Amino acid sequence: xxxxxxxxxxxxxxxxxDAAGVVHFSNYFRFFERAEEEFYRxxxxxxxxxxxxxxxxxxxxxxxxxxxxxxxxxxxDVEVTVEELREKSVRLGxxxxxxxxxxxxxxxxxxxxxxxxQTGRATQMPAEAFEKLKPYAKQVL
Amino acid sequence: xxxxxxxxxxxxxxxxxDAAGVVHFSNYFRFFERAEEEFYRxxxxxxxxxxxxxxxxxxxxxxxxxxxxxxxxxxxDVEVTVEELREKSVRLGxxxxxxxxxxxxxxxxxxxxxxxxQTGRATQMPAEAFEKLKPYAKQVL
Amino acid sequence: xxxxxxxxxxxxxxxxxDAAGVVHFSNYFRFFERAEEEFYRxxxxxxxxxxxxxxxxxxxxxxxxxxxxxxxxxxxDVEVTVEELREKSVRLGxxxxxxxxxxxxxxxxxxxxxxxxQTGRATQMPAEAFEKLKPYAKQVL
Amino acid sequence: xxxxxxxxxxxxxxxxxDAAGVVHFSNYFRFFERAEEEFYRxxxxxxxxxxxxxxxxxxxxxxxxxxxxxxxxxxxDVEVTVEELREKSVRLGxxxxxxxxxxxxxxxxxxxxxxxxQTGRATQMPAEAFEKLKPYAKQVL
Numbered sequence: 001x002x003x004x005x006x007x008x009x010x011x012x013x014x015x016x017x018d019a020a021g022v023v024h025f026s027n028y029f030r031f032f033e034r035a036e037e038e039f040y041r042x043x044x045x046x047x048x049x050x051x052x053x054x055x056x057x058x059x060x061x062x063x064x065x066x067x068x069x070x071x072x073x074x075x076x077d078v079e080v081t082v083e084e085l086r087e088k089s090v091r092l093g094x095x096x097x098x099x100x101x102x103x104x105x106x107x108x109x110x111x112x113x114x115x116x117x118q119t120g121r122a123t124q125m126p127a128e129a130f131e132k133l134k135p136y137a138k139q140v141l
Numbered sequence: 142x143x144x145x146x147x148x149x150x151x152x153x154x155x156x157x158x159d160a161a162g163v164v165h166f167s168n169y170f171r172f173f174e175r176a177e178e179e180f181y182r183x184x185x186x187x188x189x190x191x192x193x194x195x196x197x198x199x200x201x202x203x204x205x206x207x208x209x210x211x212x213x214x215x216x217x218d219v220e221v222t223v224e225e226l227r228e229k230s231v232r233l234g235x236x237x238x239x240x241x242x243x244x245x246x247x248x249x250x251x252x253x254x255x256x257x258x259q260t261g262r263a264t265q266m267p268a269e270a271f272e273k274l275k276p277y278a279k280q281v282l
Numbered sequence: 283x284x285x286x287x288x289x290x291x292x293x294x295x296x297x298x299x300d301a302a303g304v305v306h307f308s309n310y311f312r313f314f315e316r317a318e319e320e321f322y323r324x325x326x327x328x329x330x331x332x333x334x335x336x337x338x339x340x341x342x343x344x345x346x347x348x349x350x351x352x353x354x355x356x357x358x359d360v361e362v363t364v365e366e367l368r369e370k371s372v373r374l375g376x377x378x379x380x381x382x383x384x385x386x387x388x389x390x391x392x393x394x395x396x397x398x399x400q401t402g403r404a405t406q407m408p409a410e411a412f413e414k415l416k417p418y419a420k421q422v423l
Numbered sequence: 424x425x426x427x428x429x430x431x432x433x434x435x436x437x438x439x440x441d442a443a444g445v446v447h448f449s450n451y452f453r454f455f456e457r458a459e460e461e462f463y464r465x466x467x468x469x470x471x472x473x474x475x476x477x478x479x480x481x482x483x484x485x486x487x488x489x490x491x492x493x494x495x496x497x498x499x500d501v502e503v504t505v506e507e508l509r510e511k512s513v514r515l516g517x518x519x520x521x522x523x524x525x526x527x528x529x530x531x532x533x534x535x536x537x538x539x540x541q542t543g544r545a546t547q548m549p550a551e552a553f554e555k556l557k558p559y560a561k562q563v564l
Contacts, residue, residue: 011319013315014315014329015165015316017160019158025481026156026485030449033448034297037295037296056443061487062489065484066483068543071160073328073330154456156453166311174308174438175438188437203308204344213469213471261351296447297447299442300437300442301441301494304442306437
């Protein structure tokens with residue numbers, strides 16, 4: 001049984017392209033994060049909800065593998081999966097594909113940690129976030 | 142007698158270009174601000190120095206006129222002038238030219254206001270900043 | 283009788299904010315252009331349609347006035363108006379407002395020129411684009 | 424005997440920060456590429472030199488691990504190493520540290536492929552580039 005995933009779409013803007021006529025590789029990380037933001041919104045929380053409890057969610061690892069380029073005006077499908085859910089961190093997987101051709105363009109992941117804003121130390125993920133991510137998790141560790 | 146100005150150089154990176162093979166127009170505003178940051182550093186202060194007094198420096202107007210494109214790897218000269226210095230705001234002028242050809246590429250301005258972080262209201266510019274900008278001001282109003 | 287306008291919505295992402303906790307001023311120009319891109323798409327053409335005829339559409343002027351800040355996750359309404367339509371250029375007006383509070387956040391314009399890719403010279407706008415923009419134009423000059 | 428490396432410095436601008444008050448994680452990839460550009464310039468070539476031969480240099484993998492945040496105005500040292508040099512690709516390693524505190528902030532890599540612009544296929548790296556990278560290579564494969 002495959003785990004649930006979240007999907008969102010992103011239209012490529014002119015400003016995201018570079019002189020090779022394709023989306024600059026760094027922008028895929030922004031697409032990943034944008035999909036993550038939409039995912040959290042769909043789950044009913046956001047990066048900033050836990051600020052009052054002195055928490056934030058820095059990224060500790062980011063990886064992307066590029067298969068095919070995306071161009072201006074392309075519609076992209078971004079799929080988010082919860083690869084590993086831990087007490088203090090989550091590894092989200094991402095695939096970016098061309099909505100029309102269905103070609104896989106890029107895939108990668110982000111490792112996000114719950115951290116205390118003061119000390120910078122990893123800390124327990126808020127229970128609400130953990131519980132909402134759980135049904136999507138391929139592994140709970 | 143012409144007023145003093147500040148100059149800095151910026152190398153165009155690949156990420157700043159777009160699919161037309163030239164620097165994306167929005168990036169000139171980042172070049173302006175980067176030159177402003179260097180200017181303040183040369184004067185001995187920074188955006189964040191007045192944070193403890195509850196001040197920040199939002200931009201209230203931004204304008205740029207584009208003459209010729211800049212490409213990847215071009216070295217740009219950015220010149221900053223203090224067009225108008227007021228009690229609560231400053232209008233900085235900027236010209237961007239190609240260091241090698243001397244061609245004028247773009248010119249424009251930013252209007253920056255000293256604002257109270259809580260209320261968002263315009264407030265007196267810090268005396269240190271005002272005094273340091275004064276020798277560069279074409280007009281003190 | 284007021285001219286027609288085009289409206290689109292933009293969700294503020296984390297990457298678009300700066301250390302003041304608000305959208306960086308340069309990103310409003312990207313919002314303007316993104317709304318322009320959606321506008322053209324709604325009209326049935328795009329920046330790249332006229333490439334084969336050796337045309338592109340550089341921006342020759344960009345202006346923005348900032349009223350109130352936008353924050354992470356805010357939904358923005360961007361309205362595009364055709365302020366002036368000329369043989370070789372168009373001035374598009376933009377207003378950005380908060381979808382929820384209806385507060386006006388920023389307004390400005392872009393002047394876009396039809397240019398020959400080889401010479402860089404302003405040239406006649408493609409008839410299709412001109413005709414599609416016309417019903418929106420406050421002034422045809 | 425340790426391999427040679429290349430070093431360059433980058434000043435953090437306001438536009439590169441996000442609402443957490445630190446450099447947005449995606450910008451480290453731009454720092455990597457900027458250092459790569461400076462490295463090639465120091466070696467005497469650039470991305471665009473091989474365009475006339477129909478070559479470009481897409482990134483096929485990008486990775487970064489984040490240790491400590493960087494803030495506005497921080498001076499960063501970026502060190503570039505040539506982890507693996509192959510006939511058709513190169514893996515560049517990067518470390519970003521705070522120039523003042525010497526703290527390691529982030530490290531990662533980019534895998535860059537020589538590709539035919541028409542077919543998109545990996546192809547032989549230009550001999551000039553290969554020879555200039557060789558003295559820096561930890562492994563030639």
